[in-house]
Amino acid sequence: MTKRLYNFNPGPAALPLEVLEEAQATFVDFQGNGISLLEMSHRSRGVEELNHETQQLLLQLLNLPTSEYDVLFMGGGASAQFALLPMNFLHANQTAHYVLTGSFAEKAYKEATYIGQAAIAASSRSQNWSHIPILDEIQLSGNPAYLHLTLNNTIEGSRFNSIPNVGSTPLVADMTSDILSRKLDLQPFSMIYAGAQKNLGPAGVTVAIIRKDWLLQGSKLIPEIMRYETFAKHQSLFNTPPVHAIYMMNLMLKWVLQQGGVAALEQQNAGKAKLIYDVIDNSSGFYTGIIAHKDRSDMNITWRMANEALEKAFIQESLAHGFEGLAGHRSVGGLRASGYNAVPVEACQALAEFMTAFAEQHVSA
Ligand SMILES: *Cc1c(COP(=O)(O)O)cnc(C)c1O
DSSP states (O other), X not given: OOOOOEEOOSSSOOOOHHXXXXXXXXXXXXXXXXXXXXXXXXXXXXXXXXXXXXXXXXXXXXTOOTTXXXXXXXXXXXXXXXHHHHHHHOOTTOEEEEEEOSHHHHXXXXXXXXXXXXXXXXXXXXXXXXXXXXXXXXXXOSSEEEEEEESEETTTTEEOSSOOOOTTSOXXXXXXXXXXXXXOOOTTEEEEEEETTTTTSSTTOEEEEEEHHHHTTSOXXXXXXXXXXXXXXTTTOSSOOOHHHHHHHHHHHHHHHHTTHHHHHHHHHHHHHHHHHHHHHTSTTSEEEXXXXXXXXXXXXXXXXXXXXXXXXXXXXXXXXXXXXXXXXXXXXXXXXXXXXTSOHHHHHXXXXXXXXXXXXXXXX
């Protein structure tokens, strides 16, 4: 095999080599069935068991009780959830509230405006998303349907560190880029969703984790295929699910367990991020972080350099040294290193060393 790159892609993102190799080993003949999983009926016992086990594992790792939450496997990415959430839970006499902390949060809000009444509860847009608004005294007007938070802002590189208390209003979180990366008490949430391609596996499946009591309140005025309740009632087998993506997620979840679960990964992720933030903070302004220190993400580390030419040179040289995916999102520019769960410590060490050497070269030049 060619040398594996140091993969800092923002999503689809790095997967553990062990997971890729296991998937390869089981690809042609799935568990002695004589055919590949790709060729198996989604109604077969094997696929039903796979679905069930994956749902249970995910709840276990997130420390959520199986008696209170359903795990749904859906299509359309996290972006489809932006629309499905208000379609299901924003009723005619209600207002859906959104905290805008980045461009994915803004997209989620925009979709809600097509469905019904939506309001901006707080926003850091005018400060270029450089921090997370303080929500201690947040007031929600009207008859709130829910409050939506993007817990980790993938493009900007920020994250929530505390969850606002909004009484009985249901809380909803987009956790696409931080699910299973840090310990958070998720019990206050009525719904969590995540596209798989950052911390959960490959693209193609999206998880929605919803409180059973809230599920029952979903709209009956939308097509069945759009209803969360339909997916819950049929254990995500109402129509053909993305079976192979679910299998990859299953392997990924077992890998997370082997690493020691979310607590162990959180510690590792903080150490990985610190390696890179330290280089930024000790570079005398050669690299400048974009996000307020208190709100910095461990998953997506963003920074800028003196000018675009220098940033371009950095990216060019990083590619030549085996680093993949360090360019910032096309909408914001700059640099970004995404250190999801599957990115090994060694990759972050190598990046920190590369950044230090690059700075030394270009400061003295
Ligand atoms: C990547 C991402 C999305 C978009 O996910 P898709 O699966 O491409 O629709 C939404 N929200 C967050 C926080 C993300 O990181």
